Amino acid sequence: MRVxxxxxxxxxxxxxxxxxxLPLGLGSMATYLDAAMGRQAEVKVLDGTxxxxxxxxxxxxxxxxSLAGFQSTIGNHKNTLLAGRIAKNSxxxxxxxGHNATFLYKEILQNRxxxxxxxxYEAELPFQQLAKRISRKKPTxxxxxxxxxxxxxxxxxxxxxxxxxxxxxxxxxxxxxxxxHFEKSAKAGFGSAINYYSGRGCVRRAASSIIxxxxxxxxxxxxxxxERTLASMNSCAFCGRMDMGNRIMDDGxxxxxLDALYFEKGVRFFWDVWDTYxxxxxxxxxxxxxxxxxxxxxxxxDPAYIALQKKRFGKNILLQIGxxxxxxxxxxxxxxxxxxNKTQIFKRLxxxxxxxIRIDPSFVLGVEGxxxxxxxxxxxxxxQVISLGNVRWLLLSPLTLLPGSPFFxxxxxxxxxxxKYQGKxxxxxxxxxxxxxxxxxxxxxxxxxxxxxxxxESLPDGVRLGCKGITKKEGHKIGITTNKK
Ligand code: SF4
Numbered sequence: 001m002r003v004x005x006x007x008x009x010x011x012x013x014x015x016x017x018x019x020x021x022l023p024l025g026l027g028s029m030a031t032y033l034d035a036a037m038g039r040q041a042e043v044k045v046l047d048g049t050x051x052x053x054x055x056x057x058x059x060x061x062x063x064x065x066s067l068a069g070f071q072s073t074i075g076n077h078k079n080t081l082l083a084g085r086i087a088k089n090s091x092x093x094x095x096x097x098g099h100n101a102t103f104l105y106k107e108i109l110q111n112r113x114x115x116x117x118x119x120x121y122e123a124e125l126p127f128q129q130l131a132k133r134i135s136r137k138k139p140t141x142x143x144x145x146x147x148x149x150x151x152x153x154x155x156x157x158x159x160x161x162x163x164x165x166x167x168x169x170x171x172x173x174x175x176x177x178x179x180x181h182f183e184k185s186a187k188a189g190f191g192s193a194i195n196y197y198s199g200r201g202c203v204r205r206a207a208s209s210i211i212x213x214x215x216x217x218x219x220x221x222x223x224x225x226x227e228r229t230l231a232s233m234n235s236c237a238f239c240g241r242m243d244m245g246n247r248i249m250d251d252g253x254x255x256x257x258l259d260a261l262y263f264e265k266g267v268r269f270f271w272d273v274w275d276t277y278x279x280x281x282x283x284x285x286x287x288x289x290x291x292x293x294x295x296x297x298x299x300x301x302d303p304a305y306i307a308l309q310k311k312r313f314g315k316n317i318l319l320q321i322g323x324x325x326x327x328x329x330x331x332x333x334x335x336x337x338x339x340x341n342k343t344q345i346f347k348r349l350x351x352x353x354x355x356x357i358r359i360d361p362s363f364v365l366g367v368e369g370x371x372x373x374x375x376x377x378x379x380x381x382x383x384q385v386i387s388l389g390n391v392r393w394l395l396l397s398p399l400t401l402l403p404g405s406p407f408f409x410x411x412x413x414x415x416x417x418x419x420k421y422q423g424k425x426x427x428x429x430x431x432x433x434x435x436x437x438x439x440x441x442x443x444x445x446x447x448x449x450x451x452x453x454x455x456x457e458s459l460p461d462g463v464r465l466g467c468k469g470i471t472k473k474e475g476h477k478i479g480i481t482t483n484k485k
Contacts, residue, residue, distance in 0.1 A: 001135045002042045004065035004087065005030050005127075009026040009048035009056055019185045020193035020271050020293075022176050023047055025098070025123070026071060030175045032124040032168060033131055040135060050184075053079050060086045068092040068132050069119070069127055071110075072101040074240075074402060074429055081112060081426065088114035093134050095146070097123045099241055103230075103404035107425035109149040114249035117148040121160040121226065121242060124168055124201075125218060144220070165200060165249040166216060170257050178265065179371040185269065191290075193269030194261060198254045203248035203276040204337075205233050219244070230404065236362050237335045239309065240402025241275065251282040262287045269293070279308050286314035293318040293360070299338045301348040306355050318392060319352065320360040326381025327374035328369050328427060335406065342381060353390045361385055362395035365448045366433065367407065370441035379451055393464045396452045398445060400469035401432045411436050429469055453478045 004025040023045070028186040031044045037043075044063055048056050050129055060083055062070070067085035071082045079099060097119040101108060105118035109356070118139070119126045126145035133140050140146060141155065148155040173194070185193035213328040223422045230242050246342055271293040279300070286292070292313040296305075296322050326342065340348075352359060363378060385391060401408045411417055417435060421427060428447050434445050449470070455480050456465050 001040065001066045001130055001131070002063060003030075003033060004044050004046060004060065004063055004068040004092070005070075006046040006056070006060070006068065006083055007048045007064065007071045008076045008083045008132075009053050010073070010075040011053070011078045011112065019188035020269055021049075021195050021273070022173070022181060023049075023071060024171060024197060024273065027171045027173065027175050028070075028168060029069065029124050029127050031170070031172045032085065033128050034102070034172070035169050036128050037131060037135070041131060043175070047176060047181075048076065048079070050177060050180050053082065056083060057086050064090050065092045067131055069095050069097060069123070071098040071102075072096045073098060073148045074100050074400060075428065077426055081115075084112070087116050088116075093125055093130075095127075095130065095246055096186035097127075100403060102242060102389055103240065104425045105147045106154070107423055109147065109154065110423070111425050117146045119145045119245070120147055120157070120223070121221075122163050124163055125161050126157075140373040156223045159222050160226045160244075161468055162219040162221060162247070163200075164216075164218050170253060171196075173261065173265065175391055182266075192267045193271070194265075194267045195271040195273045196257060196261070197249070197274045198251075198256075198272050198441055199246065199274040199278065200243070201274075201276070202235070202239075202241060202243040203246050203278065204235050204247075205241075205243040209232060213305055223334055235334070235406065237406040238367065238399060238402070240405040240408065242404060243275075246278070248278065248280075255283055255285060258285055259287065259474060262290065279305055279309065282312060283317060285312050286327070288314075289316065290314070291316040291318055291433060293320065295320050295322075296312050297321070297338065298323065298345050298348055303357075306351070306357065310355075315356060316360045318360060318420075320362065320395075322364075323361045323381075323385065324364050325367070325374070326378035327364075327370075330371050330374045330378070333368040334364065346384065349385060353388045356390075358392045359392050360393040360395065361391060362397070364394040364399050365401045365451065366437050366441055366443060366445070368410075368440040370437070370443050372443060372447070375443055375447065375451055379455060382454055382455055383458065386459065393465050393466055394455070394459070395466045395468065396455060398448045398470065399436065399438055400429050401427075403427070407436075411439070414439060430471060433469075449474050456480065 007023040007026060026045050030045050033041060034043050046059055060233045065087055070080045070083055087094050093116050096108060096115055096118045101118045107116055108115055129143045144156050144157055145160045165343055182192045268290045275295055277294045296319040324334055324336060401411055437445055
């Protein structure tokens, strides 16, 4: 059988990290499936960041899969649906997965008859089970994580899976078009750059979650319990992820992967995409002069953090830090729970500067309570941060209402918005953002875009700007371009 795993191109633009980012989830699923099925399955990963939608569609037709899985995001859902229809027309069994599809499984299955199912939460083991059933022409009932539509509603899986990362095979990066990827990363000035993960999950969500990593098996969470847990999590209000616990991969396994990528593939820039990377003692990971990029919270930055990271990863460290806002009021609405004021934050940023650590700070603009005054405060704060001189890239994004996030839930609790958006799976993120701003803030989207444009004009040479969730037209207005096709 031929199995396709695809990430469709985004249909509204995300500027920023595509130069060193590969769809690792799909690579992991492909590796796991390949290990289990060997010659019984020809597995292909199609990374839409390398294709226009037309070229992506052509590749699907050319491959002619009998099973296709697509990762849906709010930014690529329209193209994901187009891809799903093409795969269905070729006779494939089509499933969607990822955070966006999991939160919107009811809407997707009700609205899109050509989508056969949604795999909720993590998909390595579920997708493997599904491929085996389909290759043996067996029914799909009982496949972990798989939700399907029935005449009377939905057929739910017995449980979803939170994988033990040490029991998954190491991702085979040859499933990706590395040559094309490295051309992209080199063009952006990173040399051969790649992402990986040494853990999965989120510390914020771990406290309310229901699993800890077991040493000898994956964790299986009954579906009802999974949905209840998701609904009750106390997370950052803009965050649309779902995480059942915070899981760490053994250092030995991570080191082996990093060595292979360094020595065999020539990678010199590594990005650990574990969303809440946890610094810890362990073996030295650096081999030479490579750069390591991590997510970090500003409240964990202190001399001990820096010393530990340098000991393990060398001197070239880059931290993506979500500073989110320069206004106390809007920051508090984000429920990020960092108990620091701007002076304390600035001191920590100064410490990083002194230690030669570069930063990629990110901000979210236009959350509940945003006003001209709070926006100006944030702009002033951003300029102050830039003036430190160690900012490499700045991510300024209007709030995208991600399904499953607390901001999205609050928005959808307004009857007028329910009438407008409930039951839809293809959500217009820009229109929703405009509605959200008119309900919850006193600034407009145009004013936010204009503020970003002003910051762009004041950026010193060498500092790049990224914006998530903006249209091409807005990108032109701001003056940023992308090297995406
Ligand atoms: S943004 Fe907040 S809630 Fe979301 S994964 Fe990161 S720490 Fe967790």
